[in-house]
Amino acid sequence: MKELKIELAQKLLLALKDFAGEKNLELSISIDDIMIETPPKPELGDVAFPMFPFARLLRMGPPQIAASMVSRLQEMGVDAEQAGPYVNARLDRSHAAGQTITRILQEGDTYGSNANYHGEKVMIEFSSPNTNKPLHLGHLRNNALGESVARVLKANGAQVRKVNLVNDRGVHICKSMLAYKELGDGDSPGKQGVKSDHFVGDYYVKYNEMASRDPDAEKRAQAMLNAWEAGDGETVDLWKTMNSWALEGLKETYERTGIHFDDIYYESNTYKLGREHVLKGLEDGVFFRDEEGTVWIDLEDIKLDKKVLLRKDGTSLYMTQDIGTAVSRHEDWPFERLIYVVAYEQNYHFRVLFHILKKLGFDWADKLYHLSYGMVNLPDGKMKSREGTVVDADKLLDELRDLALQEMTEKGRDQKIDDPQAVAEQVALGAIHYYLLQGTPSKDMVFNPAESLSFNGNTGPYLQYMGARISSMFRKYGKDLPSPESLDWKLLKEDEEWELVKLLASYPQAVEAAGTDYNPAHIASHLYELGKAFSRFYHEHPVLNCPDASLRDLRLYLAWAVKRVLMHGFHLINMPFLESM
Incomplete structure (x- = not known):
């Protein structure tokens, strides 16, 4: 379709130059100067060319130019008409349909992909859980966005490496450890029959309940952190035990939701890495030390205040850690681009981090990007992990799965499916991932479980049902389609058929836009x-029951192409495709 629009633009370019020559005017323009737009209504045509850019060059008003161009294009066999200062044109539908379906057949699973980032190594960091609690709804948005952007960039030709930074140290981790040490009495996830990360998270809640009654709890947690950093054997053993419980549970949730990483970094291994780079920057005059011994950077050149990089006792901060981690990652896998998927609460942090790395002389620092996303709230307010009021990821998925199964049972669909429980789980994943990705990442959102699971409207289950309906159609058909070369594409005359052809043809542009903007919403919207x-189309026109066998085959090809694009798009937004539901 894009190629056909360019062909029209080339004809318009020829008409403009001929017209200028007749007026003894020199028109030094190329195909890049022809603006290609889409008319506001389908009945106005498929392509619109504004004539404003040529008014001064041709010394005429845009409407007059448009009238002349329409006449010349019609002489070339183009279906064109004037709309004020615009030249509107219609594509050859049969040619476009045949070209689009043939291309999808030829490219198969790769249709929609491109090579815009060919050869570029892109690292993307996302998730970054704490080992003192299970994943929650906010993590689900982070994971959905990170995984989808990684898949989208790969579809745009990039070589992608997905990494995770696990926050497994610090006083917040010690709070769960302290509560377990004082209240756990040798208990374990196995004894309780509780998912292991939930078990650890329960002790984080218990700590905050304990601290509300015991003002010394905070001091004991800090003392435990000091003991851990000093290598105290008993403390380190407890840390290893509770971390292993947390990580085992997190891994189960990642597997359940289709999230995978190429490499995992642990804060316990990286928190000291940046210290040597900060000290080197101090030697080079990039940073300064105050009279108490604290190391700072002055951020006046980016219109910010000062920032501490090393405490007076020489210990590191999050910023110091992230400096070292970024350098280490580039040494491990020399990327051209590193994307951090982190909520907008950390906008300041990443602005400062990127500036510091530039000041330290790392030329790749210009290729760092913070993919900032908004908060996910409940209809009744924000989530609070320390009070135990977060929307737990596993429990939310269980709830969505059970609601999907209930809906399937009430409508009798469970009798037509081999494993209703497994299908309900896939519907739940489709519901949550689509809901979290359909909006612009930077905006806050309110998650509504019932809305996400609806089989009507702009939801994942609605699209999954469309895919299952097409799959059912082909099971009923039960034969191979004839060669497309033998078909007469001129039989596709209906507007609903043409709308499908246009959307199929423009799908690659949606993938390209999603890669350029790091925004999977382009794909969700297109799907x-x-x-x-x-x-x-399916409601208005018969497919399997079409009385004309040739037209039936053409419509089946349309349905097949829609299924192919849905499958490709579902993969990019990590949404399961269901053959039946």
Whole structure:
């Protein structure tokens, strides 16, 4: 479709130059100067060319230029008409349909992909859990965004490496450890029959309950951190035990939600890495030490205040750690681009981190990017982990799965499916991932479980049902389609058919936009429009029962192409495709 639009633009370019020559004017323009737009309504045409850019060059008003261009294009066999200062044109539908379906057949699973980032090594960090609690709804948005952007960039030709930084040290970790040491009495996840990260998270809540009654609890937690940093054997053993419980549980949730990493970094291994780089920067005059011995950077050149990089006792901070981790990652895998998927609460942190790395002389620091996303709130307010009021990821998925199973049972669909429980789980994943990715990442959102699970409207289950409906159609058909070369694409005359062709043809542009903007919402939106268009087409026109066998085959090819694009798009937003539901 894009190629056909460019062909029209080339004809318009020829018409403009001929017109200028007749007026003895020199028109030094190229195809890049032809603006290609889409008319506001389908009935106005498929392509719109504004004439404003040529008014001064041709010494005429845009409407007059448009009228002349329409006449010349019509002489070339183009279906064109004037709309004020615009030249509107229609594509050859049969040619476009045949070209689009043939391309999808030829490219198969790769249709929609491109080579915009070919050869570029992109590292993407996301998730970054704490080992004192299970994953919650906020992590689900982070994971969905990170995994999807990684897949989208790969579809845009990049070589992608997904990494995770596990926050497994610090006083917040010691708070769970302290509560377990004082209240656990040798208990374990196995004894309780509790998922292991939930078991650890329960003790984080217990610590805060304990601290509300015991003002010395904070001091004991800090003392435990000091003991850990000093290598105290008993403390380190407790830390290893509770961390192993937490990590085992987190891994189960990652597997359940289709999240995978190429490398995992642990804060306990990286928190000292940046110290030597800070000290080197101090020697080089990039940083300064105050009279108490604290090391600072002056951020006046980016219109910010000062920032501590090393405490007066020489210990590191988060910023120091992240300096060392970034350097270490580039040494491990020399990336051209590193994307941090972190909530917008850390906007200041990353602005300062990137500036510091530039000041330290790392030329790749210009390729660092903070993919800042908004908070996920409940309809009744924010989540608070220390009070135990977060939306736990596992429990939320269980709830969505059970609601999906209930809906399937009430409508009798469970009788037509081999494993209703497994299908309900896939519907739950489709619901949550689509809901979390359909909006612009930077915006806050309110998560509504019932809305996310609806089988009507702009939801994952709605699109999954469309895919299952097409799959069912082909099971009923039960035969191979004829060669597309033998088909007469001119038989596709209906507007609903043409709308599907246009959406199929423009899908690669949605993938390209998602890669450029790091925004999977481009794909989610396109899939929804495709799903709606297929629903209208299927409702208005018979497919398997079409009395004309040739037209039936053409419509089956359309349905097949829609399924192929849905499958590709579902993969990019980590949404399961279901053959039946």
